[in-house]
Amino acid sequence: MTALSQTVEEQKKKIASIKKSNSYIYAEVTTTDQQQAIDLATDLLHKNVNEWAAKQKKFAGSNKIVTMNTNYTVEQMTMPRANMYRAFMYVKKSDVIPAENVEVRDTPTEVSTASTSKPKVAKVTPISNSNRDEIISQLLSVANTGQLSTNLKELKKKGKILEYDNLRGLKDKNLSEYIMVVFNKDGIVEAILSEGENRINLQSGSFDQLTNYKGRGAIGVKVSK
Amino acid sequence: MKKIILCSVMLMLATVSVKAIDVTLTTDEGYNNPVMVQKLQNNLAALLTEINAAYQQKRDLNLGNLPLHTPKEGEPDVKDELATLWDMTHFQCDDDEVVDRLWPMRDGTFYVRQIPMILDPDGEVVKESKFQEVTVSFDRNGNISEFRFALDAQVSESMEKCGNVANVERRTKILGFVERFRTAYCRKDINFMNKIFSDDALILTGTVVQSRPNDMGQSGSKVVYNRQNKQQYLANLRRAFARNKYIEVKFEVLEGECGVTQSQNNPNVYGVRLRQEWRSSNYSDDGYVFLLWDFRDEENPEIKVRTWQPTYVGSRNSGKKLDKEDIFGIDDVEEMIQ
Numbered sequence: 122m123t124a125l126s127q128t129v130e131e132q133k134k135k136i137a138s139i140k141k142s143n144s145y146i147y148a149e150v151t152t153t154d155q156q157q158a159i160d161l162a163t164d165l166l167h168k169n170v171n172e173w174a175a176k177q178k179k180f181a182g183s184n185k186i187v188t189m190n191t192n193y194t195v196e197q198m199t200m201p202r203a204n205m206y207r208a209f210m211y212v213k214k215s216d217v218i219p220a221e222n223v224e225v226r227d228t229p230t231e232v233s234t235a236s237t238s239k240p241k242v243a244k245v246t247p248i249s250n251s252n253r254d255e256i257i258s259q260l261l262s263v264a265n266t267g268q269l270s271t272n273l274k275e276l277k278k279k280g281k282i283l284e285y286d287n288l289r290g291l292k293d294k295n296l297s298e299y300i301m302v303v304f305n306k307d308g309i310v311e312a313i314l315s316e317g318e319n320r321i322n323l324q325s326g327s328f329d330q331l332t333n334y335k336g337r338g339a340i341g342v343k344v345s346k
Numbered sequence: 347m348k349k350i351i352l353c354s355v356m357l358m359l360a361t362v363s364v365k366a367i368d369v370t371l372t373t374d375e376g377y378n379n380p381v382m383v384q385k386l387q388n389n390l391a392a393l394l395t396e397i398n399a400a401y402q403q404k405r406d407l408n409l410g411n412l413p414l415h416t417p418k419e420g421e422p423d424v425k426d427e428l429a430t431l432w433d434m435t436h437f438q439c440d441d442d443e444v445v446d447r448l449w450p451m452r453d454g455t456f457y458v459r460q461i462p463m464i465l466d467p468d469g470e471v472v473k474e475s476k477f478q479e480v481t482v483s484f485d486r487n488g489n490i491s492e493f494r495f496a497l498d499a500q501v502s503e504s505m506e507k508c509g510n511v512a513n514v515e516r517r518t519k520i521l522g523f524v525e526r527f528r529t530a531y532c533r534k535d536i537n538f539m540n541k542i543f544s545d546d547a548l549i550l551t552g553t554v555v556q557s558r559p560n561d562m563g564q565s566g567s568k569v570v571y572n573r574q575n576k577q578q579y580l581a582n583l584r585r586a587f588a589r590n591k592y593i594e595v596k597f598e599v600l601e602g603e604c605g606v607t608q609s610q611n612n613p614n615v616y617g618v619r620l621r622q623e624w625r626s627s628n629y630s631d632d633g634y635v636f637l638l639w640d641f642r643d644e645e646n647p648e649i650k651v652r653t654w655q656p657t658y659v660g661s662r663n664s665g666k667k668l669d670k671e672d673i674f675g676i677d678d679v680e681e682m683i684q
Contacts, residue, residue: 140445150499205477311602
């Protein structure tokens with residue numbers, strides 16, 4: 122049954138059955154702005170997938186996790202949810218598979234709404250090896266440069282990262298080998314970008330690049346192999 | 347693997363037949379107490395079914411037979427909370443089948459946080475149907491201990507991303523108290539405000555003042571601050587509660603922030619900085635709120651400082667917003683009280 126032909130009540134029932142099932146990971150957000158609901162639910166879904174994957178034994182030792190065939194279903198319900206929009210996104214657990222050395226290619230998140238349906242969109246989310254996972258997890262929890270400094274010192278001391286430096290210090294280095302932590306003039310961390318020529322914003326899971334953050338500072342972090 | 351137990355409570359209602367709400371609470375792997383989950387589902391289903399019955403029958407909530415927590419001295423009374431909220435606005439659960447994640451806390455209590463409600467449009471207090479998620483807490487015995495409006499998804503998700511600022515348990519507490527604080531405005535709960543503000547609380551409120559036009563006819567504007575103590579603030583709040591039939595407070599996090607910062611001086615002190623929309627019967631404003639929370643007594647935290655600054659310096663039409671660096675943060679505020 123397509124989303125188009127579904128009534129609101131049928132969609133509610135479908136969402137309830139997915140939430141009750143053990144086979145899915147989901148995220149649900151209701152806000153006044155449809156795009157904001159989609160964005161927040163997408164972020165939350167990635168977080169939930171990563172949390173679930175981190176607990177699965179089959180991913181231990183895997184260098185990357187690929188989230189495939191992620192269904193994104195956005196339900197727009199002005200009447201039942203008053204003037205707000207409900208975004209419900211889910212992925213089948215069996216579609217979250219471990220993979221080695223996958224070339225990271227991201228496609229724009231496509232969503233289905235009450236009027237359109239776009240299931241089975243391939244979505245690739247890199248997570249990397251366990252050391253890198255740990256470092257990224259730690260970096261994602263950092264809110265400002267004060268905390269960043271403390272964390273990096275500790276990681277360097279433990280040998281988990283090879284080096285870190287600001288952009289000036291990395292002038293002659295291959296920047297694509299460094300995770301970039303971007304912060305504003307108040308020292309608030311704004312983004313964490315993966316290594317690579319085509320960087321991924323590790324908070325949103327979308328393509329992103331340093332040039333999108335003009336006027337900000339950045340610290341490059343090189344992970345130990 | 348999540349453990350799922352389905353509960354269907356068919357309450358026999360004395361008068362009009364109202365559809366009973368089905369509640370399913372999902373739990374994470376590792377939580378294995380199906381008897382308790384069943385009880386929580388039953389209790390929540392009973393409350394939601396009663397809310398919908400009262401809504402449809404346009405009557406007061408009948409709370410007498412519901413499994414509500416009996417408060418000890420000093421604890422909030424969920425019966426009062428529900429009754430006063432119901433006095434402000436009626437609401438009903440939007441789904442016949444509620445499926446939500448159950449969060450068991452380390453202290454043996456539980457909560458669920460995404461119960462979908464629609465607030466009643468009565469033409470005066472609430473002009474249109476409004477969606478509002480509700481958070482429900484349960485005591486160790488599974489009785490309902492708290493019912494409050496949840497913060498918007500944007501705020502709660504951002505606060506969850508604060509990471510090292512506070513551990514999960516503490517973040518949940520902070521989130522819960524900010525929700526209670528917000529709901530207290532909606533319920534006009536002066537007793538909660540009296541309890542939550544420290545006796546020596548510092549309250550700063552910014553006001554935009556226009557300077558007199560100069561010879562060229564040009565005038566400027568600036569923000570000046572009025573300092574109040576707790577009693578002065580509460581007296582003003584009492585007047586605002588009395589003047590307004592309804593008060594609605596909405597919080598949002600500032601762009602690029604998670605909303606919570608931890609004090610460098612005391613790890614049990616946190617700053618919460620949010621954008622606030624205040625809407626009431628006869629007054630509205632937009633501004634930035636900073637709250638300094640002291641969590642040294644974790645069950646009874648206090649607000650040591652509250653600051654409010656207007657979003658716009660000058661008229662809204664001028665479009666000149668307060669510079670971000672001028673918005674109070676934990677460093678500025680801690681300096682004030684040292």
